Structure formats: C-alpha cells, structure tokens
Amino acid sequence: MDNPYNTGLDRNPANYQPLTPIGFLERAALVFPDHTAIVHGAVRRSYAAFYSRSRQLASALVAQGIGRGETVSALLANTPAMLECHYGVPMCGAVLHAINTRLDAAIIAFQLDHALSKLVFVDIEFLPLLHEALRLCAARPKVIVYDDPEFDGPRMAHEAPDYEDFLASGDPDFAWLRPQDEWDAIAISYTSGTTGDPKGVVTHHRGAYLLAQGNALTASMAKHAVYLWTLPMFHCNGWCFPWTLSAIIGTHVCLRQVRAEPIWAALADEGVTHLCGAPIVMSLMISAPDAVKRPLDQPVQFFTAAAPPPEKLLADMKEAGFDVTHLYGLTETYGPAVVNDWHADWSALPPAAQARLKARQGVRYLPLEGLDVLDPETMLPVPRDGQTMGEVMFCGNVVMKGYFRNPKATEEAFKGGWFHSGDLGVIHPDGYIQLKDRSKDVIISGGENISSIEVEEVLYRHPAVAVVAVVAQPHDKWGETPCAFVELAEGQQADAASLKAWCRDNLAHYKVPGRFIFGPVPRTSTGKIQKFTLRDQARTLEKA
Template sequence: MSIFETGLSKNRANYAALTPSDFLERAGATFPQKTAIIHGALRRSYGDFLNRSRRLADALRKRGIGQGDAVSVLAPNTPAMLESHYGIPMAGAVLNAINTRLDAMTISFILVHAEAKLVLVDKEFAPVMEEALAQIENPPPVIWIDDPLAEGGKPLGEKEYEELLAEGEPAPDWPRPTDEWQSMSLNYTSGTTGNPKGVVYHHRGAYLNAVGNAIAFGLTSSCSYLWTLPMFHCNGWTYTWGVTAVGGTHVCLRKVDPALIFEQIAEHGVSHMCAAPIVLTMLIHAPAEQKKAFSQRVNIATGGAAPPSAVISSMETMGFSVTHLYGLTETYGPSTICAWPPEWDALDLDTKAQRMARQGVWYPTLEDMRVSDPDTGEAVPADGETIGELCLRGNTVMKGYLKNPKATAEALTDGWFRSGDLAVLHPDGYAEVKDRSKDIIISGGENISSLEVEEVLYKHPKIMEAAVVAKPDEKWGETPCAFVTLAPGAGEVGVEEVTEWCREHMAPFKAPRTIVFGDLPKTSTGKIQKFVLRDKAKDL
C-alpha cells in the first residue's frame, strides 16, 4: 500500500458527494437578500428561494416521497419550476420535467413509465394533463400551480402549490446523497424510436455540467440570465443550477415572444441567455417597434444547426454575441463548445461563420471527445475530411435509459457514448458535425422522431406506406416532410386531410409541414431509400 494511502481515509471532513442542490445552499447563505428570481412583478431573494425549496423537499418527504421516487412537473419557465429543480432532489427524489409541447398520450406514457408518485402542473397546462391522467388506470396525485401570468387553464388536483409548500418546514437537514451516482433527474427524449426514452441523470453529472456552463459561458454573480430556453429541456441545459452556482439572477419567461424578450433584456440588464437558432431568427425579424434598445452586450448561446453568417452579423449588430454549443439530452445538454481563439477575431465574417459552424472542443467538465470510425471504433485522422461518429465520455454522460438496457448498451459502448452524429475532426482539434442521426428531425430546437410521425401516418386508413425525413427550413432549421403512398382504391386524399389527421394524433409541432404523394423509392430488398427522399426534400 502506498504511503499516501496509509492512515488516510475518506470522511465527512474531507469528502462530500457532489450535488447541485448545494449551489442553492451557498447562494442562500452568501446572498440572502439578493434578487434570485424575477417573474413579472415578483422579486424573490436567494434566502426565500432556499427556504421555499427546503419547504418543498420537506413536504414531499412527509408524503413518503424519497429516493427512487419520480415527481413529474409540467410547467413553463416559472419560479415554481426553478424551485422544483432544487426541492425535489433535496427530498432525495427524482425530478421529471415534462415538455410542455407534448400531447396527452405522450405525457400519459411518461407518467406511467417513470412511475410518477406526484405531479405538479401549471394551471395553463391542466387541460392536457387532465386528459393524460384519464388514460392511466391508477393516476398519481396532482398539485396545481396558480401562476399569475398563466393564460387560461384551471385548477386540477387536490390542492394548490402554495398549500403544498405550507405542509413543509424550511429545515436545513435535507438528505444529501451519499453516492453521487444517485439518480436525481429524468428527461425524456424522442431518440430514434416512437416512444420517448427516459434519460437518467445523477447528482455528480448535473453538478459538473452546471460548473462547466459557468466556466464556458462566463457566468458571474453579476450576471442576469433570461430564461428563453425551456427548463424542461435537459433541465435548461443545467443552467437552472449553473446560474445559481454563481449567485446570478434568474429572469423567468413563460413563453418565447420577441417583444417580451427585448423588454426583459432592456429592463433587467440581461447579460446571458440560451436559445434554439429559431429564436435568433425571431429576434432579427421582430418588428422595429419591438426592438427595445439596451446598452449592455448580451451573450447568447445556441445549439443545433450552426447559425449562418447573416444571422451572426445581424445579432452582433443588435448587441448580441453568439456562442455555438453542442450536446444532447444524454449529455446533460452542452458538452462541447466552439471556443473562440483570439486569432479568429481578425477573420472576415464568412470565415468566422464557417469556424462557428464547428461543434468545437469538449467542455472543461467532460473527460474527452473524439471522432471515431463507426465500424472499427478507432479515431479518424484530424484532416477535416474523414467522416466518423462523434463520441463523448465523462461524468456528464447519462447513467443510461430508464428500463431500456438494450438502448443503453448500444449508446454506451467501448467506453464511449456514441452520439449518432457524423462529424470530421479538423487539424486544430475542433470537431464539426456533417450529418445528424438519420431518423431525427430537429425543428425549432425540439427533437422529432421520424418513426413516431410515420407510425401515425400508417394508421390513416387510406395510407399504405409512409416515410418522413427532414426538410431544411429557413425559420425552423428543419421541418418534417412526409412522402406517402396511398392504399389501392383510396380515392382522393388531400394534404389538408393528412395534416389534420397528424395534428389530431400527436403534438401539433410534430406534424409534417410538407406532404408529397407518390411511390416510395426502395432497395432490392424492399427497404425505403430515405437518402433519396432527403435529396428530394431539399428541392421542395
């Protein structure tokens, strides 16, 4: 045994399991009077934020909810959603933040699959939650959130959120995890299958990715972060914890509206925000009367498709600095960043845009990144030309998919997480994705499974075959494009009929925006040639 191990042991004085809930403990002690949350006319200090989160944790524990129990939350970017990101893990339970754009059937699947012990729902989304619960034989109890800025909706469940908090005490002794590997968050992604897959996060990964965000994006205690990115999306890319880690201010925003965004930036001195590329386009093309002037420089991070040079130029002109990030739900959100070396400042705009298109280098809190040959697993040469699969590994990679060992084993293999994205590695070590997983359509920052859309199309009584691919779209990045072959004797079927069918049987944002009727190209074995359809979709 090494002399450095003899007589030295891990104990409470020199070791504590990492958990992002501790960020709020520190912020509450360090900045008790500082404004932590802004939401309309509401101002909530870090002291209040901490006490309310502790109350939520205690109330859950008194209901018998603890380690291994999922608590589902269907809410937009509100104070209650933020408190859920702390109070639920503080109870030892697992936070399941649900996409507010999902349909009732998908929400029902998630609640059953996660075995949710309690549901918190913003009153605006109570109708869809009510429909989802009606599909469950033994639905979990429900608490409704009465947010003053909600548009419509209704009470649902046994009591209101504030009444739930009143059941708890702000006791400081919440059960911290003894093992950093303990599950703390469950996020569902459509992946490459119709049914969503449950991605499980642990305390260590959430803590480290939040720290990585603070480092990579330059967060400080003076920052003001505007919530344009949904908190349900990879837990807000873990900025729900990252902003609190530095004691910054969370500026909540229920919905993405250019007029509101400019208003919040100007009024609250917003310094940082994250958004899908479509939000950048919305800001650029907002009416002149909505574009309020602001004096500060606003740092905006975007993921998905790289913004074109025209978008970068327009954003810079309006006072924004754009940062390109890359990640997946399986990697807690951002895992690589197009870090900007000083020597790139002198480049012309088009060249800058080309460099910014790269997914870049791995986060300071990720262990490693490489581009590998999909067949051999060996790293491809850094020549900027050889295509391989972008692979990641480290503490900020998911534990795996809930109740899906086969998909977990396929994703986490040979010591790497296989992203499914095809990329090249440039001589300077920067990765650049050249093609996405073939079955996934990323529209407005949301993943849409082509298989899920196809399944709905196949259920139409007049459709014999269907194939869905991504069609490039200037506004949304990509939109679903459906190629369908009608059943013999189907008669006339119009685009509107198929579109309406899809909207009735899935979340409306997943419905195809383009529908083409005709025979589908196939291989000699009868497999539909989607690469041919992708080329056709580009020209539509």
C-alpha cells in the same frame, strides 16, 4: 504493490462529501441572502426566500411519503415553481422528471407510467393536458396545481391542492437530504422518441454539479450575471442552468412564453447578460418591429445549440449587440458538453470565414473527459482532416448513468467504453469537431453519402432562405436523392429553379436537391426541426 498513499488515508465525513448542485443554493442564501434570485412579473424573490421555499417543498414532499429514488414530475412553464422543483425535489432524495409541455397526452402518459411517477406539479395552463394524459395512465400520481398569476388564459376548474398551499405545509428549516452517493439520480429526462418509445435518460448529482459549473466557466458568467429563460427548463433540465445561477449568485428572469416583446423588455429592463435558444429565437428577436426592440446597455451572450445559424443572422445579431456562441450536446450529456471556443484572431477574418468557423460545434467542455470522432466499427479515431466522417462519441462524468429500465439501449449506447451519440461528423486539424449529420439523416444516392447539413449550409447562404431542412426522398434510379423543405425570409422571393441553380454553383451535382417544397418547416418545442415528419412527407410526395 499496494499504493502507500492509500494506507490509513480513507474517506471520512471530514474529507469527503458527495457532490451535489443543491449546495450551490445553500451557499448563495448564506452569503448573499438579500440578492435577487428570481424575477417573474411583479415577483422579485431573494436567495434567502428561494432557499427557504425549496426546503419547504422538500419537507412537504416527505410528508406525502416521497422518499429517495422516487419520481416527482413537473409539467410547468419557465416559472419560479419550476426552479423550486429543481432544488426541492432532490432535497428530499427524489428524482425530478421535467416534462416537455408541448408533448401530446399519450406520450406524457407513457412517461408518467415509465418513470413510476408518484406526484405531478402542473401549471394551471397545462391542467387539461395532464387530465387527458392521466386518463391514459396506469399510474395515479398525486396532482398539485401551480396557478401562475402571469398566466392570462382560461383556468380549468379543479379540486387538486394548490401549489402555494402545499408549499406552506412544509418546514422552511427542513434539514434537506444530501445524496447518499453522488452517483444517485437527480433527474430523468426523456428523449424525443422519434424512432420508437422515448428513452428515459438518468442523470446524477455529480454530473449536474460538474456541468452546472462548466456552464459558468464556458459562458464566462461573472458573479451576479442575469439569465433570461428563453430555453425551456424542461429541456435537459434547462442545460443545468437552474443550478449554475446559484453557483454564481445570479438572477433568473423567468419567461412563460418566448415572444419578442417580453424578451426585448427583459433584456433592457433587467440588464440581462446571458440567454440560450435555438436559431429560431434569434430570428424572432431580430425580425421584431423596431418599436419592440430596445437599446442594450451591455453586450449580451447568446448560446445556441441547434443547426448552425445562417451567416446573415449571425451578422444581424452582432450588429444588435449579441455575441453568439455555438454549443453542442445531447440529453444524454446533461445538455451542452461541447463549445465552439472562439479565438481572438478569428474576429479579424472576413464575415464568411467567421461564419464557417462558427458553424463548427467545437471542443469539449472542461468537465467532459473525452470527445472524439471514431469509426463506429473499429472504434479508432478518424483522421483529423475535416473530411473523413465518423461518429461523435463522448466519455466522462457528464455522460448519463444510462437509460431507465432499458438495459439493452444502455448497453448499445456505451459499447466500447464510449457514449455513441448517433451524430456523424468530422474533426478538423485543430481538434474542433463539426457535425455533418445524424446517422439516420445521411442521404445515400447512387452509393454516395450526402450530408444533409452540407446541403442546408449552402442553401442558408442564399439571401431568400430563412429556414431549410434537407431529407432523403426515394428515387427509382439512385435509391434516394435530397429533398429540400424551405421557409423563405420575410419579403424575399425564390423558386425551385433559382435555388437549384444556386446549389449547382456551390455543390457537386449529385448533392443538389431534386425537389424543393416551400412552406413552414415543422419544429419541436425546443426549436429542432422534425426531420422524421419531413421524411414521411417526402416519401408520400414521391408516391403521389
């Protein structure tokens, strides 16, 4: 039988408009035109100016022949131009491709070709890198150079159009294009490509709209919150925070480089209320000299989404006035879609117990419909015992459209009606999930599965350990055993024997690393530890 409530009650322009986060900026400029939207050095830009410049950018792109479904790339630092790209590019119907500025030329060339890029905005600092990439490209996108006055390094001579001149050619009253369908792509972001060519993750207007609001709700961001850009905007489109801030009429405080002095200065001088980053950013802030640190007039929310922060670091952050919340997500989920929602009574627990709870990734964001730990073979939920491992899976409106021009990878990722994260974890009786490893990072020793994260958590509790990564090392008898790469905390000392004894006191003996290697642990530009590099090193050491 037909549903009678569907008869004669159809969608029409009066009752249905495709969701898009671009409308957040339009509303902010209408309601609070004079409120400060962007702070960047001496620049203070209002919401009226932000909206006007974004429309100019869209208009200028249309004049260049850029239309719906075409790709515009951005090789930019955390600057006003990058924020304008997050609005101006989709305002003309195009798709934003934000490029990791730490990549090498060959990978950037691959992305430009694979994404079918028509135009690239590039920061003057990264122009030499782009030139090298373009020499390797089959495509020849148009180049526009953004000469940021806050950049104090050498400038490469060039003949490409200037960003401000390009912007000035556009119409500030341009009637921007809403998506024809909220399923239309808004951005393409590339995975790290550690196991092959990077995959292009396609996200849509609907998901960006929902996650942007989910950020504000999850982070308890009040109207006019002040957000410091320590998270790269190229990373999952800055976790959708470029759009979140317009929804709450907040202020973006841009930061070209993640350094302790400008971070502390911004926290104090601009009244920053929120920032995001990996634990390495916390360590950078806490280890800064006392002369650099500044007293804070308000508590600051810090959101981290990498490995669980060590207990001591969490304690130091709390003492300094920061409330740390653990998030979790992937490029394929628009950034964070899981939050360690804190219960008030947990704050009365001893610090060690609090640290264990904070190490959990948590529960689903409000705009995520499904989050579970499933057996990837049977697709059935694992027991909620905090012990049985399975694969973390997602479903809902903040899961990607799929991988661009890669139907096989898309089909595999969505097998069984869930997005397969590739992360292994457990689910606790209270429904909070906790990661135990990437599927490729599990160490199988003598037939026993060893969670590298479990070993790392034990080592992080040692006072001399600042950073640790545990990977598999080949072993003639056991197949493979754990190998620990360790960075010692400043002023601390430890050797392999003392760390091995520590592990024996806290782990089953078969989980204790057979080798400890001391020195800097390699990380990506977003603070993630490069375990694929460490696995190669461990294999090489075993052969030596």
